[in-house]
Amino acid sequence: MPAFRHYLSLALSLAPLPAFAAPLTDLAAIDRAVAAFTGQQIGVPGGAAQPVDRRLRLVACNAPLALSWYGNAQTSVLVRCPDAGGWRVFVPVSAERAVPTVAPAVMAVARGEGVTVMVSGAGFSVSQPGEALDAGAVGAWIRVKTAAKADPLRARVVRPGLVELPVD
Template identity: 60%
Template sequence: MKFSLSLCIAGLLAQAPHAHAQALAPGLHDPGAIDRAVASFTGQPIGAPGGAARPIDRRLRLGACAAPLALSWRGEAHASILVECPDAGGWHLFVALATGARQTAAAPVIERGQSVTVALTGDGFSVTQSGEALENGAIDAWIRVRTVAKGEPLQARVVRPGFVEVPVE
């Protein structure tokens, strides 16, 4: 019994480096990078309310992306996130969020005077710069922000804590 258990453990240990090498094989996207992108997008770690419910399945073999990943909320309830590789022929996947993820409508996630990232987004582009919130705001609320250039205040939609968006048509 001891001998077979030792062989089993030795076999698992011998496979472990090979499995790690497969996960980071050239031409494949690192699942850990997707986990980090989702955590950055939500502002919450894996398993925390508002963060990914669990890590990306390490068995997935997703092609490497030359462009940065595109992340967006899926649906009005913000119960999951769409992660896309914007390259031609790229892939997409949905990441479920941990229970309790939804913010209450009245709960501000940005406060007046707070530093925020302001993203000007349009069809196929996004430009970001630093700014300051001139009002409190909950997710999906429209607030006034001023960019670092101290120009005229802009109306921006609160996307997540510390991040607002100005859609450009």
């Protein structure tokens, strides 16, 4: 009988252990965070072009997600987990232009209008003149051109004549 216990013990020690899956990030939460960041829903101009790929298996993030624009033309949102060794995902933004569905009277900025482009972050704010390349209501993301940048930037309309490029 002792030999049987020895072999049983040996067999159990060599048997593969069940894999314990680490908790994963809720991909729908990333979609919601991007929609809140851009101010537009998935598939809507200015919002994510499509949902985050559901095949991704991202380790759960213990800190709040960090979102920022990626690239000078701001055609993608960088979503990252600030945890040590965290992951990052680039979410493309839909560049299609929709026909405005609101009355022109509620537009805060008109196409071709001179605007103040404000860049703000934690503890600082700078501004420069620019030109609106799109019309937009308060809260909408529009393209603007400044003398300092050859490529248009995407900025959020704050109020008539003022657009903002938030920096995290």
